Amino acid sequence: MSKTYALSDLIRADNFIDGQWVPAASGKRFAVTDPATGERIVEVADSGPADARAATDAAARAFPAWRDALPKERAAVLHRWHDLMIENADELGRLISLEQGKPLAEGRGEVLYGASYVAWFAAEATRVYGDIIPNQQRGKRMTAVKEPVGIVAAITPWNFPLAMIARKIAPALAVGCTVVGKPAEDTPLTALALVLLAHEAGVPAGVLNLITASRENAVPAVADWLADSRVHKITFTGSTAVGKYLARESAGTLKKLSLELGGNAPFIVFDDADLDAAATGLMAAKFRNGGQTCVCPNRVYVQSGVYEKFADLLTTRVAALKVAPATDAAAQIGPMINARAIDKIGQHVDDAVSRGARVLTGGRRLTELGPNYYAPTVLADATKQMQLSCEETFGPVAPLFRFDTEDEAIGAANDTPFGLASYFYSQDVRRIDRVARRLEAGIVGINEGALASEAAPFGGVKESGYGREGSKYGLDDYLSIKYLCQGGLE
Numbered sequence: 001m002s003k004t005y006a007l008s009d010l011i012r013a014d015n016f017i018d019g020q021w022v023p024a025a026s027g028k029r030f031a032v033t034d035p036a037t038g039e040r041i042v043e044v045a046d047s048g049p050a051d052a053r054a055a056t057d058a059a060a061r062a063f064p065a066w067r068d069a070l071p072k073e074r075a076a077v078l079h080r081w082h083d084l085m086i087e088n089a090d091e092l093g094r095l096i097s098l099e100q101g102k103p104l105a106e107g108r109g110e111v112l113y114g115a116s117y118v119a120w121f122a123a124e125a126t127r128v129y130g131d132i133i134p135n136q137q138r139g140k141r142m143t144a145v146k147e148p149v150g151i152v153a154a155i156t157p158w159n160f161p162l163a164m165i166a167r168k169i170a171p172a173l174a175v176g177c178t179v180v181g182k183p184a185e186d187t188p189l190t191a192l193a194l195v196l197l198a199h200e201a202g203v204p205a206g207v208l209n210l211i212t213a214s215r216e217n218a219v220p221a222v223a224d225w226l227a228d229s230r231v232h233k234i235t236f237t238g239s240t241a242v243g244k245y246l247a248r249e250s251a252g253t254l255k256k257l258s259l260e261l262g263g264n265a266p267f268i269v270f271d272d273a274d275l276d277a278a279a280t281g282l283m284a285a286k287f288r289n290g291g292q293t294c295v296c297p298n299r300v301y302v303q304s305g306v307y308e309k310f311a312d313l314l315t316t317r318v319a320a321l322k323v324a325p326a327t328d329a330a331a332q333i334g335p336m337i338n339a340r341a342i343d344k345i346g347q348h349v350d351d352a353v354s355r356g357a358r359v360l361t362g363g364r365r366l367t368e369l370g371p372n373y374y375a376p377t378v379l380a381d382a383t384k385q386m387q388l389s390c391e392e393t394f395g396p397v398a399p400l401f402r403f404d405t406e407d408e409a410i411g412a413a414n415d416t417p418f419g420l421a422s423y424f425y426s427q428d429v430r431r432i433d434r435v436a437r438r439l440e441a442g443i444v445g446i447n448e449g450a451l452a453s454e455a456a457p458f459g460g461v462k463e464s465g466y467g468r469e470g471s472k473y474g475l476d477d478y479l480s481i482k483y484l485c486q487g488g489l490e
């Protein structure tokens, strides 16, 4: 199957429920805007509880047949979906850049990254094994089989409008779950386009349903899923505050949860590091998507002996970054997502400066480019008292903290309720082993800044959440284990 779409044909404005494009029951709409200009792109459905309920009804009707499809049949559908994503990578990438603001090359990169999860889980669909348990009692046969959990509600953020939802839908569909989803209000268009391609790929009506809503109406719409005992699982990527709310509110029906929440990633540069490699790794990890990823280093710890040298190396590179709208092919940093985001970045930098941080480069809004631009920034002399040491800045700001000993660096790195990604650079093999074991994080980059892969388990510890996406472990979150005990076999 091959079908390519023009960008205008990929832009959908209605919900997708039971295989049909339908407006919100209330008829309400809200505007999706281009973060580069603030201009309206299109108005999409502003859904409420009635639409959420209709999506669940469709997912419930579709579940038995999808669950009972052969794994290789589900895999074939996912492979077609993957192929359509790849064929439409340029236009999907443009759509991501349009609504989210990341540079075009990163937009296209996100399509390939998201599609890699679909291919991965298409293959994994056929490898869901159970166990025959060695005999423990005469006359009985014990087996463990895995079953899809049922209807999955997927709620996703704006920073990766395609990858975050693809890596939830793909494992869910692979194992035979049906899905109701709601993308972020800032970036619903890419998710709607993905659903269009999924339908084209042969995902049956009701198996994948997507509703869009403004923040205000998302709360009651999602609350309908939280309270509905037919929805067995919530998979969420977003802030820790909302993750905790979802956990609390879904407790009434005890849902299975996967929560990929905020981080506060440390990036440690030891005296014995290859400084050039560390600067390259930090540039890749920190400034991707303008610093708006949950694995972006938020605190950079540099050992005293190399502090000034590393600060110089980094500042030269950061000052050279090209800030421009995604439409400019040379752009390396685009606009931030919205006014709230840019205000928070400004507030973090102002707070740091008022407490003694030195601006080595950047440190200001670029209002001459548009409403949502912030200059890539390096701050020296950052301290624990500053707001940016305990909250995710989610922007292009690298604060440099100084440390003397390994123990001090590890203590500071772990001194946070969060535990998603962490990074360190060292060339001492024994130190590498020690530090990797002691960092409290779900993901550790060792002399490496680019960690993402569909073959690796992505997820956090502590208040960064639980569950893993991608890898051979990624299916477990969508499966439950059933124990079969057959007696009377003497």
Ligand code: ADP
Residues within 6 Å of the ligand: 155, 156, 157, 158, 182, 183, 184, 185, 215, 218, 219, 222, 223, 237, 238, 239, 240, 242, 243, 245
């Ligand atoms: P961010 O701060 O990055 O926007 P959020 O955690 O606020 O992250 O949002 C992530 C996703 O959760 C979005 O799809 C958003 O609409 C949704 N969301 C936010 N608050 C709620 C809520 N109270 N109930 C249900 N969904 C919510």
